[in-house]
Amino acid sequence: MTTTQILTPAQLQEHIDRLPRMDIAHLPTPFEEMPRLTERLGGPKIWIKREDMTGLAFGGNKARHYEFEMPHVQNEGYDVMINIMDYHSNNARMTAAAANKIGMRYILVLKNAANRNVQGNLLINKILGAELHLLDEYQSGDAGGYATRLKEELEAEGHKPYLIQDHLFPRIVGMVGFVQAGIEMREQIEDANLKNVHIIGVAGRSLCGLIIAAKVMGLDWKFTGVTVNYDVPLEEYVFDHNKDIQEILDLTVTFEKSDMRVLDQYIGEGYGVMTSEVAEAIHIAAQTDAIILDPNYTGTTMAALIDQVEQGGFDNDETVIFIHTGGLPAVFTFAEQLANFKQQS
Numbered sequence: 117m118t119t120t121q122i123l124t125p126a127q128l129q130e131h132i133d134r135l136p137r138m139d140i141a142h143l144p145t146p147f148e149e150m151p152r153l154t155e156r157l158g159g160p161k162i163w164i165k166r167e168d169m170t171g172l173a174f175g176g177n178k179a180r181h182y183e184f185e186m187p188h189v190q191n192e193g194y195d196v197m198i199n200i201m202d203y204h205s206n207n208a209r210m211t212a213a214a215a216n217k218i219g220m221r222y223i224l225v226l227k228n229a230a231n232r233n234v235q236g237n238l239l240i241n242k243i244l245g246a247e248l249h250l251l252d253e254y255q256s257g258d259a260g261g262y263a264t265r266l267k268e269e270l271e272a273e274g275h276k277p278y279l280i281q282d283h284l285f286p287r288i289v290g291m292v293g294f295v296q297a298g299i300e301m302r303e304q305i306e307d308a309n310l311k312n313v314h315i316i317g318v319a320g321r322s323l324c325g326l327i328i329a330a331k332v333m334g335l336d337w338k339f340t341g342v343t344v345n346y347d348v349p350l351e352e353y354v355f356d357h358n359k360d361i362q363e364i365l366d367l368t369v370t371f372e373k374s375d376m377r378v379l380d381q382y383i384g385e386g387y388g389v390m391t392s393e394v395a396e397a398i399h400i401a402a403q404t405d406a407i408i409l410d411p412n413y414t415g416t417t418m419a420a421l422i423d424q425v426e427q428g429g430f431d432n433d434e435t436v437i438f439i440h441t442g443g444l445p446a447v448f449t450f451a452e453q454l455a456n457f458k459q460q461s
């Protein structure tokens with residue numbers, strides 16, 4: 117039988133501190149109550165962890181990731197980063213911002229981006245000076261091939277390009293950043309004297325990082341992950357990498373599938389298509405506790421939270437903590453739909 121070695125926050129911090137890191141994110145991020153949403157829904161108390169306030173060109177969970185990612189890329193001698201993302205991607209924008217912080221050239225291959233309004237993340241990418249390749253729908257079918265050709269051309273010119281999608285490291289440090297967030301949250305939760313913690317967030321790397329932190333520190337936090345994208349199977353995206361994170365941090369525990377209740381009934385038509393429930397949830401969060409959510413990730417997660425409270429999916433004596441992972445500029449990409457949305461009440 118393997119015994120789980122429980123670590124103190126300071127001991128867990130030592131494991132994280134073995135990795136090269138730079139100071140990018142504004143930490144700790146705020147941890148606040150959502151009293152008016154709690155009252156409106158009439159269920160458990162709702163709190164929010166403000167990962168939208170990490171800084172780095174409008175904030176979001178990637179600021180924590182890039183604290184580890186950028187020194188790694190730099191130390192390995194790469195001189196240009198290439199990223200393949202959707203036209204409205206937050207990751208695309210935050211990578212552009214992080215690249216600027218270290219003066220790294222950044223090439224962005226954006227799918228389904230031709231002839232789009234220059235708005236939201238796309239606008240910020242331009243302002244940040246990313247070298248943009250705006251693919252049409254047809255080209256987007258082989259965005260990987262397109263990026264690989266760019267990489268080979270750069271290599272032929274004597275560069276050392278880092279095509280993000282070719283590497284495992286970015287995926288793993290996405291979790292490491294949130295092990296750090298877990299240490300931070302433990303203190304905030306203790307200071308606020310909260311019990312029966314149930315964390316809800318996008319089903320992904322950030323949540324897995326928090327799960328690891330909780331398990332390593334012996335905390336009884338529960339987790340609900342909300343799926344936002346049919347095209348990214350969770351198996352491949354996170355669950356197959358539980359051993360990688362254990363290895364990189366040299367820990368005795370990792371996360372398991374059973375550590376997270378996964379809700380996948382809130383995706384609607386798919387990633388990048390906002391449902392009316394999500395539009396409603398965005399308005400509700402804004403009009404109760406003045407929290408602005410995004411149409412793809414956090415809006416979907418809030419729609420799930422609201423529905424779950426209504427359906428009795430949380431116990432009333434739990435403290436539900438919503439992880440706001442950012443995505444603010446995407447609101448402007450969906451400006452027309454949001455502006456024309458008619459609320460039910």
Ligand SMILES: Cc1ncc(COP(=O)(O)O)c(C=O)c1O
Binds near residue numbers: 207290319322413442
């Ligand atoms: C706003 C937002 N939330 C959540 C996620 C999911 O990220 P992760 O899997 O790293 O937790 C993303 C990914 O780009 C995002 O942009």
